[in-house]
Amino acid sequence: MLGSNLGLVPLAPRGAGGPPPLLSLDFVQGQYGRGAETTTTFTALSGVAFARAGSATALRADGGLAVFAADTPRITDRGLCIEPAATNRCAVSNANPDAGMTGFSKGGDAASTLTRVSAVSALAAAGLDTIATSGFLIRLNNSAGTAAATLNVSGAAGVAAAHSFSAWIGGGSGWIGRNGSNSQGFGASAVLRRVTGLNLTTTTSTTLAIQADAGQVIDVILPQLEIGAPASAPIVTTGAAATRGAESASVIAPAGATLWTATYGEGLTTGGSVTPGASFDLVTGRPWLGGVLKTLTMS
Incomplete structure (x- = not known):
């Protein structure tokens, strides 16, 4: 030992007596x-x-x-x-996205859509209703797409170093990681679960991106971009980067x-x-x- x-x-082992x-x-x-x-x-x-x-x-x-x-x-x-102390660099409301989905944007196939949807049951089933209290999450619907679509999350790493990228994702297949590069693939899942990309080197302008493959629909909540690995417990953001003490x-x-x-x-x-x-x-x-x-x- x-x-x-x-x-x-x-x-020394301890006996019952x-x-x-x-x-x-x-x-x-x-x-x-x-x-x-x-x-x-x-x-x-x-x-x-x-x-x-x-x-x-x-x-x-x-x-x-x-x-x-x-x-x-x-x-x-x-x-x-x-x-340790950690900072989530995502400059969005990651647990309770606002109606305007501030800080979230889409790219890729023009046929895809980005919406905020009510998913109270799905969040509760994943045990996230303690933190995602509004009951809403972000949906990237690429069911009509013939190419990949991407959910871009604002908030840059700010430093060139190894980072962890994570989010709870449900629905179809795709990947999570750095904007512009396939970093960690995931398969279809009927339930929300945490998907992480670890030890991914960033530049100061690197942001988090999540791709939905052609024909897929994905739901996303609690995106997190933080320095180091492994990914730490979720840090709630409300429109700007936030730090856990x-x-x-x-x-x-x-x-x-x-x-x-x-x-x-x-x-x-x-x-x-x-x-x-x-x-x-x-x-x-x-x-x-x-x-x-x-x-x-x-x-």
Whole structure:
């Protein structure tokens, strides 16, 4: 087992009759304990500190989205979502497009049409109704087209670097990526699901584009253009680029604790040494940064 800063870390197995951990944080089950103290709210546990400027979203296990207020940990049935600060460069209302579809435009086959349509049931089925509260999405209808049509989303990358391009897309086939280039293809889907193009190098003027192949109709919501990979949790925009603030989270190591163990991501485990009474940073340099922390114990 690899520790984050100690190389190989021996972790002694605990039998059923062994002493309980001095600190136990289970973000999946929503159970937190320090010695005799227990709570079902992470930030209610003594020694815990958390902060984040602004609201943010996180994915649930069913693929839907949960929304969290400022300074509220993003805890779902997947665990504690911890991500770096990020900016969605799309200069549109990406969750609730306005009637004029400001910032959205089409190109390609002239027979295609671009409209805002009500899709309350489809958004609810995808678990997006918590964030796409108006019930509308963008539809690129290329059913009459004999060539590809493109949905162009305003808002340039602004920097030459590797970016992630993403959106929830349903309907027919096409691709998502940089304006003017096929980046990540997708097939037909009866339900909205997130499609991503990762590590795509941009110029300062690169924008996000989504293509509908000839004869296809696609529905789009929550377009996102951000630096880095993987694509992070959706950042809501309301006509201009928007930033999710950096998160800070820590817990004070209990007296007598010398080792910590964490599970994160999809079945990954790590651990290391800890100093009793010291603040243990849950963010900086942690392998789960950009994903989810499931459990953390100290003993």
